[in-house]
Amino acid sequence: MSSLTITGLSKAFGDARVVADLNLQAAEGEMLVLVGPSGCGKTTTLRCIAGLESPSAGQIRIGNRVVTAVGEGINVPPERREIGMVFQSYAVWPHMTVFNNVAYPLRATGVPRKEIPERVMRTLKLVQLDQLSERYSSQISGGQQQRVALARSLVAEPKLLLFDEPLSNLDASLRVTMRVEIMELQKRLGFTAVYVTHDQVEAMAIADRIAVMDHGIIRQIGSPRDIYDRPANVFVAGFMGTTNLLEGTVSRVNGEEAVVRTANGIDVRVAGANGAAVGRPVHVSVRPEAATVTTRAPEGSAENVWPGKVTLSTFLGDAIAYRLDVGGQKFEVQAPTTDVFAAGVDVFVAVHPTRCILLLE
Amino acid sequence: MAEPALSSAKRSHGSGATSLALRLRASGATPVEVITITVLTLLVLWLVLYPVGWLVWGAFHSGPPGAAHAWTLENFNEVLFDPNHWVVVWRSILVGVGVTVLATVIGAPLAWLTVKTDLRGKRWVELSAIVPFFTSTFIGALAWILLGNPTNGVLKLWFGIPINVYSVGGIIWVTALYMAPYMYLFTAAALRNMDTTFEEASFMSGAGLWRTLTRVTFPLILPALLSAMTLVFVISMGIFGVAAILGFPARINLLATDIYVKALLIPPRFGAATVSALTLVVITAALIMLQRWALRSGSYALVSGRGFRIKLYALGKWTQVAHAWCFLYALLAVILPAFVLIKVSLQPYPTPKFGPWTLENYALFFNNDQLYGTLLRSLYLSTGGATLCVLLTAMIAYIIQRSHVPGRKLLEQVSVMPIGIPGIVMGLAMIWAYITVPIWGTLWVVIVAYATLFMPYGVRALGANIVQIHPELEESSRVHGGSWFRTLRLVMLPLLRPGIYSTWILLFIIFIREISAAVLLTTTNTRLFPVLIFEQWSAGAFNIMCAGALLLTVIMFAVIMLFKWGFKVDVMPSYR
Numbered sequence: 028m029s030s031l032t033i034t035g036l037s038k039a040f041g042d043a044r045v046v047a048d049l050n051l052q053a054a055e056g057e058m059l060v061l062v063g064p065s066g067c068g069k070t071t072t073l074r075c076i077a078g079l080e081s082p083s084a085g086q087i088r089i090g091n092r093v094v095t096a097v098g099e100g101i102n103v104p105p106e107r108r109e110i111g112m113v114f115q116s117y118a119v120w121p122h123m124t125v126f127n128n129v130a131y132p133l134r135a136t137g138v139p140r141k142e143i144p145e146r147v148m149r150t151l152k153l154v155q156l157d158q159l160s161e162r163y164s165s166q167i168s169g170g171q172q173q174r175v176a177l178a179r180s181l182v183a184e185p186k187l188l189l190f191d192e193p194l195s196n197l198d199a200s201l202r203v204t205m206r207v208e209i210m211e212l213q214k215r216l217g218f219t220a221v222y223v224t225h226d227q228v229e230a231m232a233i234a235d236r237i238a239v240m241d242h243g244i245i246r247q248i249g250s251p252r253d254i255y256d257r258p259a260n261v262f263v264a265g266f267m268g269t270t271n272l273l274e275g276t277v278s279r280v281n282g283e284e285a286v287v288r289t290a291n292g293i294d295v296r297v298a299g300a301n302g303a304a305v306g307r308p309v310h311v312s313v314r315p316e317a318a319t320v321t322t323r324a325p326e327g328s329a330e331n332v333w334p335g336k337v338t339l340s341t342f343l344g345d346a347i348a349y350r351l352d353v354g355g356q357k358f359e360v361q362a363p364t365t366d367v368f369a370a371g372v373d374v375f376v377a378v379h380p381t382r383c384i385l386l387l388e
Numbered sequence: 389m390a391e392p393a394l395s396s397a398k399r400s401h402g403s404g405a406t407s408l409a410l411r412l413r414a415s416g417a418t419p420v421e422v423i424t425i426t427v428l429t430l431l432v433l434w435l436v437l438y439p440v441g442w443l444v445w446g447a448f449h450s451g452p453p454g455a456a457h458a459w460t461l462e463n464f465n466e467v468l469f470d471p472n473h474w475v476v477v478w479r480s481i482l483v484g485v486g487v488t489v490l491a492t493v494i495g496a497p498l499a500w501l502t503v504k505t506d507l508r509g510k511r512w513v514e515l516s517a518i519v520p521f522f523t524s525t526f527i528g529a530l531a532w533i534l535l536g537n538p539t540n541g542v543l544k545l546w547f548g549i550p551i552n553v554y555s556v557g558g559i560i561w562v563t564a565l566y567m568a569p570y571m572y573l574f575t576a577a578a579l580r581n582m583d584t585t586f587e588e589a590s591f592m593s594g595a596g597l598w599r600t601l602t603r604v605t606f607p608l609i610l611p612a613l614l615s616a617m618t619l620v621f622v623i624s625m626g627i628f629g630v631a632a633i634l635g636f637p638a639r640i641n642l643l644a645t646d647i648y649v650k651a652l653l654i655p656p657r658f659g660a661a662t663v664s665a666l667t668l669v670v671i672t673a674a675l676i677m678l679q680r681w682a683l684r685s686g687s688y689a690l691v692s693g694r695g696f697r698i699k700l701y702a703l704g705k706w707t708q709v710a711h712a713w714c715f716l717y718a719l720l721a722v723i724l725p726a727f728v729l730i731k732v733s734l735q736p737y738p739t740p741k742f743g744p745w746t747l748e749n750y751a752l753f754f755n756n757d758q759l760y761g762t763l764l765r766s767l768y769l770s771t772g773g774a775t776l777c778v779l780l781t782a783m784i785a786y787i788i789q790r791s792h793v794p795g796r797k798l799l800e801q802v803s804v805m806p807i808g809i810p811g812i813v814m815g816l817a818m819i820w821a822y823i824t825v826p827i828w829g830t831l832w833v834v835i836v837a838y839a840t841l842f843m844p845y846g847v848r849a850l851g852a853n854i855v856q857i858h859p860e861l862e863e864s865s866r867v868h869g870g871s872w873f874r875t876l877r878l879v880m881l882p883l884l885r886p887g888i889y890s891t892w893i894l895l896f897i898i899f900i901r902e903i904s905a906a907v908l909l910t911t912t913n914t915r916l917f918p919v920l921i922f923e924q925w926s927a928g929a930f931n932i933m934c935a936g937a938l939l940l941t942v943i944m945f946a947v948i949m950l951f952k953w954g955f956k957v958d959v960m961p962s963y964r
Binding site: 079104105106110111114116131 | 858861864865866867870878882
């Protein structure tokens with residue numbers, strides 16, 4: 028049984044369709060991340076789940092309870108959905124102490140008064156804020172406010188937690204710390220979570236499963252590994268990390284292997300060419316770290332080898348980023364710092380066919 | 389399995405009402421919300437449109453309010469073909485334009501100096517711009533007849549400055565002096581909110597101060613400036629106190645005083661007064677529409693969201709000039725008027741000499757039952773009226789800013805309409821609308837009139853406060869189990885409290901000093917304090933008049949101080 032089931036969800040603001048016929052499920056205890064560029068509909072989807080936005084069509088089920096069914100006129104208000112939510116702005120109430128902020132969901136849902144202090148303090152301990160329970164939000168740091176928001180969303184032990192870009196207002200190092208803490212809490216307490224972010228690195232780090240959204244539809248859904256290594260389309264390949272997108276047509280299919288000829292006349296051998304037909308226009312995605320740069324052509328190699336010229340070489344500390352010109356095509360490579368080639372040097376680029384991903388759309 | 393409580397929402401798409409109910413339900417509104425919003429919208433529509441409707445009706449009928457029957461065009465005939473009417477119209481427009489220009493010339497530089505330069509003593513400049521804002525044009529005019537009358541004005545007797553405030557120029561001058569704070573406040577707010585990097589980018593591109601001011605700063609604050617100027621024009625077109633006090637002695641009528649005179653003639657010419665009132669409303673409404681049209685593309689986003697420090701220009705050798713400008717304004721708008729009001733209020737008869745001194749004029753207000761009763765009545769009215777108006781406008785502002793319910797746009801448009809209705813016009817409209825109703829002749833009519841007239845101020849001030857409260861603070865309450873009402877009570881109201889207090893003060897002050905709407909609307913039983921002061925003026929009792937004006941000022945400042953120290957509320961008017 029899944030904890031969250033969304034079927035046929037659509038949301039239009041005036042003429043603009045922000046979410047279009049979206050179907051999505053989250054299993055119990057799963058961390059599902061919605062990722063995509065701004066305006067892709069991920070936040071709207073999350074707000075529909077929370078009941079803060081009323082969808083134009085579709086059905087949402089939390090556990091086995093229907094909370095939204097547009098056709099039947101069902102739209103359970105947010106306060107009766109039994110969920111928790113962490114907002115981008117934290118939304119820690121400035122006129123209440125940390126304790127009262129966290130106690131709010133318990134009081135609002137009529138938990139017996141006697142239980143409240145104990146449950147609040149237990150939750151505050153979980154996020155290491157038990158010492159600051161009497162402070163106001165103006166007296167604590169941004170990271171601590173984030174923890175208050177987290178404690179508040181957890182205290183009523185909801186089945187489903189929603190995160191709306193919770194880390195985007197924190198500085199880089201704190202972001203990593205909080206990310207790890209959210210992951211640990213989630214594994215420990217076992218809640219189901221839907222997490223919205225525009226940061227693909229954050230998405231890959233935290234997700235059990237990622238749904239990549241664009242223009243209101245899901246372009247691909249799968250494990251972080253799947254999404255990164257086997258993107259289903261040009262959009263996903265480009266959005267999740269940097270990549271070289273080579274445009275061309277299939278010139279030959281040889282069993283599992285296909286050859287794609289790019290517009291610049293480079294032949295790219297691609298492994299796993301399922302469904303490719305000769306003459307079909309396609310893209311090939313090659314990650315910068317999948318390619319190697321050498322000065323001598325590797326002989327008799329199974330790899331694709333193309334001559335090129337270094338146009339820009341950027342030292343990154345743990346790696347070097349090269350921008351190459353391969354037969355008129357720009358090509359990015361991320362290489363170890365063992366050999367360094369300056370701009371202007373003639374080189375060879377080598378990529379194994381299994382690391383060239385054929386994209387049909 | 390559906391939520392049982394909500395299965396009642398499952399209905400067939402039958403009648404129009406049912407489908408509207410479904411639409412409302414689909415927008416996420418609870419029944420409490422829907423009922424509140426419907427009742428409120430109807431109330432506001434009634435408050436604004438009912439008297440205005442009667443005014444239009446009255447213009448087309450013969451006979452006085454309450455006894456008008458026959459349909460006629462005679463009123464229009466009488467007024468629109470009267471050449472004198474058009475003299476009054478053009479003179480009113482001249483006054484409106486003159487006041488707007490002069491108030492801008494005075495107020496905008498003061499704002500720039502306090503916000504953007506290293507001028508010293510800014511708190512004093514600010515104070516001398518705020519004080520006239522609260523004391524109002526009416527009290528200012530009272531002081532200026534003592535300062536600037538052509539026979540024995542203080543300026544003439546002591547300084548040999550021969551000015552005559554009983555003239556169109558005098559009306560423009562005094563009104564502009566006390567409307568300049570509006571320009572100051574709006575301009576200062578716009579300048580404070582403007583990201584300094586816009587100007588820095590201009591300097592980095594090689595432009596000097598003048599070029600930056602004219603090509604970058606001015607265009608950026610222009611929308612704010614235009615709305616402030618519209619407001620000043622509309623207010624000064626409908627102003628009654630100054631126009632009467634400075635205009636009547638010289639037989640100069642403006643539209644506001646023309647309406648008053650026609651309505652109080654014996655026999656009264658209510659129909660003609662009503663047509664005059666409609667002329668006034670048509671002009672103000674046209675100007676407001678013109679401003680909306682000019683700003684149709686919306687104002688620029690001046691606020692970038694990130695924090696920034698305002699770079700202060702060094703005035704250098706211009707410091708003296710700037711100080712002189714600020715001091716001159718304080719002298720003319722605050723110091724001299726205050727001096728002359730205090731002096732005259734402490735003397736038994738008008739005299740240019742110092743002494744003899746007396747407290748009799750003040751004692752009168754407490755010893756005479758009728759005067760004391762009027763003072764108390766004004767206090768009751770302002771306290772009760774401000775409270776009711778804050779409650780009403782808080783709900784309106786909340787719905788406008790926060791709800792997604794269809795129909796809120798209508799509520800917004802109707803609730804700001806009274807901006808274009810001058811007080812005296814509202815007074816006349818209320819007579820038409822309520823003279824046959826049992827609440828006529830009670831303070832309730834006055835409260836209803838004031839609440840309607842000043843609704844836009846409350847809606848704007850509270851709206852500006854609500855916008856500051858991040859929507860996620862409320863959403864977070866809803867998601868974590870708080871109902872709509874609980875969210876309102878435990879999250880919205882506490883966060884809005886400072887805004888509610890400062891709006892209350894603003895409305896209290898506007899209510900207690902209001903004269904335009906009061907002159908026609910109040911009867912012997914409901915006479916209010918400003919009207920009383922006006923009557924002392926008519927009777928030539930200048931010493932008592934000054935004592936009354938000062939008492940009124942003292943009450944206003946006592947309330948401001950009470951809130952400042954008691955509730956730690958900043959009383960700067962925040963509607964912008």
